Amino acid sequence: NKALCKNGGVESVETAIKLARFYGFKEKGIPDGKQEIIVYDNNFHGRMITIVSFSTTQKYKEGFGPLTPGFKSAPYGNLEATEKLINENTCGILVEPMQGEGGMNIPPKEFLKGLRELADKHNILLMFDEIQVGMGRTGKTFCFEHENIIPDVLILGKAISGGLVPLSVMVTNSSLMDMAFKPGSDGSTFGGYPMACAAGLAAIDVMKNEKLPEKSYATGKMLKDKILDIASRSPHVKEVRGMGLFIGIEMKEGDAMKFCHKLLDLDMLANDSHGHTIRISPPLIINDDEVDYIVERLEKVLVD
Ligand SMILES: Cc1ncc(COP(=O)(O)O)c(C=O)c1O
Incomplete structure (x- = not known):
């Protein structure tokens, strides 16, 4: 090549x-x-x-x-x-x-x-x-x-x-x-x-x-499972999809940016994708504490 x-x-x-x-x-x-x-x-x-x-x-x-x-x-x-x-x-x-x-x-x-x-x-x-x-x-x-x-x-x-x-x-x-x-x-x-x-x-x-692809697979799976749990209790989420540390949370009302702004108020930066989906795409070196940081904020914004 x-x-x-x-x-x-x-x-x-x-x-x-x-x-x-x-x-x-x-x-x-x-x-x-x-x-x-x-x-x-x-x-x-x-x-x-x-x-x-x-x-x-x-x-x-x-x-x-x-x-x-x-x-x-x-x-x-x-x-x-x-x-x-x-x-x-x-x-x-x-x-x-x-x-x-x-x-x-x-x-x-x-x-x-x-x-x-x-x-x-x-x-x-x-x-x-x-x-x-x-x-x-x-x-x-x-x-x-x-x-x-x-x-x-x-x-x-x-x-x-x-x-x-x-x-x-x-x-x-x-x-x-x-x-x-x-x-x-x-x-x-x-x-x-x-x-x-x-x-x-x-x-x-x-x-x-640092075996980042393997880490992305394992950490992504853990993070996605936690997001799926949040989604099952959220009135706002339509679908969660993704592989590794490439995860999308599609919103029922297509208003992902509104939720990204709420996340920003909690010091978490996430972008929307095509208007309807929150994009969760953290650095591949993310550790377990940082995964918890994300999960806590998603819980607050999507469920509480
Ligand atoms: C799939 C894909 N292709 C191409 C590009 C363009 O890359 P760049 O912004 O470095 O020109 C992007 C940027 O987001 C992308 O996601």
Whole structure:
């Protein structure tokens, strides 16, 4: 494999789109300009023009036209709808193996495996954006390990440098990387700058040495069980879902931010996801006392 380093996550998503389009052009003979990539409803891959062009959330793209063509969106988790969108111009599928901003959504079991099969059957690239859910967040180092498959392209950011300095990477096999990019055909001034890469290597060491994915799995399970107990007594909670330290609490009235503000009054910082879900995504180094801190505050806000 080879990794191409950039700064923010969105840049590596763009790099993956370039790779898939070039693959379509060069390897599949799709006329340049006709390449299509399948994405998913409620996706979030960043905020630059091409990326917001295929957002299905109006607020991310309104007023920023003209938008970039070449994307088709399927309902998240739906294999049948995905296959219906595939045609002779399809070169890639870009998907978050679990959706973060889109509402902390976990796809049905076998969805990722099904995508792998579709990609193989139709000779298209399968690209996983694990910027939010990679690096141990969901209880495995990489989210794709939950279904024991390997994407053609993996995109990582955020935690890849311990969240300390800007670093993102697009990883793919050597032959695809060499096919798509020659020296000078892609890059950026600060992409792969030494301090960011040093931080990245150190963060990977910490993740391995401190067994953070395993810790995320165990602590996440304990935290989710406690949240499920709170939810069973709360008049406000519709559903609790998540894996590892990636947990969403969906509110019946779709008013998650109201509860995030109440949590903030109790000195706990949590964001909402897609308006309807409270996102519980603490640092992977969280200890048992800190789990209790979260649970006490959720109890106060959701039950008392
Ligand atoms: C799944 C996913 N992709 C891409 C991005 C964009 O990353 P960045 O903000 O570093 O550009 C994010 C950011 O939240 C994300 O969650």
